[in-house]
Amino acid sequence: MPPPTILVVDDERAVRNALREILEHEGYRVEEATHGEEALQKAAEDRIALVLLDIKMPGRDGMEVLAELRLKRPDLPVVILTGHGTIEQAVEAIRAGAFDFLEKPPDLNRLLVTLRNALRSAHLEAENRTLRQLALRLDPILGQSPALEAVRELIERVAPTEARVLIQGPSGTGKELVARWIHARSRRREGPFVAINCAAIPSELLEAELFGYEKGAFTGASRERPGLFELAHGGTLLLDEIGDMPPAAQAKVLRALEERQILRVGGRSPIPVDVRILAATNRDLQAEIRAGRFREDLYHRLAVITLSLPPLRERPEDIALLARERLDRICQENRFPPKRFSPAALRLLERLPWPGNVRELFNAVERLAILVPGPEITDQDVRRYVPAADPEPESSSWQEARTWAEFRARAEREFLERALRRHGWNISRTAQAIGMPRSHLYAKMARYGLRRPEIHPEE
Numbered sequence: 001m002p003p004p005t006i007l008v009v010d011d012e013r014a015v016r017n018a019l020r021e022i023l024e025h026e027g028y029r030v031e032e033a034t035h036g037e038e039a040l041q042k043a044a045e046d047r048i049a050l051v052l053l054d055i056k057m058p059g060r061d062g063m064e065v066l067a068e069l070r071l072k073r074p075d076l077p078v079v080i081l082t083g084h085g086t087i088e089q090a091v092e093a094i095r096a097g098a099f100d101f102l103e104k105p106p107d108l109n110r111l112l113v114t115l116r117n118a119l120r121s122a123h124l125e126a127e128n129r130t131l132r133q134l135a136l137r138l139d140p141i142l143g144q145s146p147a148l149e150a151v152r153e154l155i156e157r158v159a160p161t162e163a164r165v166l167i168q169g170p171s172g173t174g175k176e177l178v179a180r181w182i183h184a185r186s187r188r189r190e191g192p193f194v195a196i197n198c199a200a201i202p203s204e205l206l207e208a209e210l211f212g213y214e215k216g217a218f219t220g221a222s223r224e225r226p227g228l229f230e231l232a233h234g235g236t237l238l239l240d241e242i243g244d245m246p247p248a249a250q251a252k253v254l255r256a257l258e259e260r261q262i263l264r265v266g267g268r269s270p271i272p273v274d275v276r277i278l279a280a281t282n283r284d285l286q287a288e289i290r291a292g293r294f295r296e297d298l299y300h301r302l303a304v305i306t307l308s309l310p311p312l313r314e315r316p317e318d319i320a321l322l323a324r325e326r327l328d329r330i331c332q333e334n335r336f337p338p339k340r341f342s343p344a345a346l347r348l349l350e351r352l353p354w355p356g357n358v359r360e361l362f363n364a365v366e367r368l369a370i371l372v373p374g375p376e377i378t379d380q381d382v383r384r385y386v387p388a389a390d391p392e393p394e395s396s397s398w399q400e401a402r403t404w405a406e407f408r409a410r411a412e413r414e415f416l417e418r419a420l421r422r423h424g425w426n427i428s429r430t431a432q433a434i435g436m437p438r439s440h441l442y443a444k445m446a447r448y449g450l451r452r453p454e455i456h457p458e459e
Contacts, residue, residue: 003029005029005031006048006115007031007032007039007043007051008030009065010052010081011057015081016034018105022112023115036062036065039051040060040068043076049122050118050119051077053080054080063096077099078093078097079102079118082104124231142325145318147314147315160185163304164301166280166281167281168285170357171357172312172358173358179236183278188235192234193235196210196239206245210249210253212230212264217266217267230273236277238278242280243283243288250298254297257298258301312354312361313442320349323341324346327341327368330366336369344379345379345381349361350446350451368385409448412448413448416448419434427442
């Protein structure tokens, strides 16, 4: 990535030369302008990342140039250069949209810090705009099962608050998508959404990623770098796979939550941060606490609200909807002719266990969309291209079982089907009558392909 280009606008050659020497020594690229008109022409180019602008110049002065830049390039940071006699104008320039002002001759340290802060602020604002645009195109949380309805309802209730939320669920159930929806529905939606996978970063690097570091903090730290807590300031930080966070980082995260400030690696001055924390995990954190691998005090800080995502096998009624929606999107994105699933194919997809949950289902649908040439995806296609597609045999009589496992499965299927028929396929009444949790009954029905008969008429 090329270094930022700074436009120095001043009618005094000595000032321009001095600033060029300083900035190029720090690795910046430099452009010069001697008056307002030239400054506006050069600032119109996208490669200009920041403007150092003198106030007193012949022709159009700095205030006029600033006003026009605010109209034409409102995202471009402007730092005012001023002599002793124009401090009031500099303050006025700040009110008009300048990032900061510096007196001539500028103090070297303050100049460099101001430029870094201005460029970082512009970068974060650009990221924020991108994230806000992405938030408008968030994938929907698809499903019509009671479990998914409960998830959507809880999102609507907790999102507008500042409560920390712990999102639990197996891998592939959409925990990050839920976190993005919480952010998009929150009062912080105009701020950044930043996510980090705690399991994907080596423990020795995780603290530097979260909290940043100062120049010289360790070998290779050639310049200061803000951490994700700082980058998420004013917005939301998702700590994904929090159960894999090493103990040392857990202690620092706890302290950051308690004090609302962080300390960079190698730093001495605390930095205030205003961040809403969301956490996600596929682990049982209570078991991790008992095993001594997770801090109980951090758990209670994170789990103000707990939101649990059910595995796909516990909501088989959502599988057909998810598969059809995903197939339509893949065909649109790849400009394929429209395709559809046959009823038998959907029934077979609903019977599969999907240990990888929604992610695994989506991958399977994409594979089918690419490899099946015709307009309809059949159950034979599913058996051919989805490795787990091994349906129950047509004969399910327990009397024909050859092994104990087969006998038990067939007998259980027959028992459940009779109970469901007896109670008119009402899930709640059946579960209560046979003494089985409703979620377990849903899972068994998915496993054995038990569906209300009128939903799937004979073909």
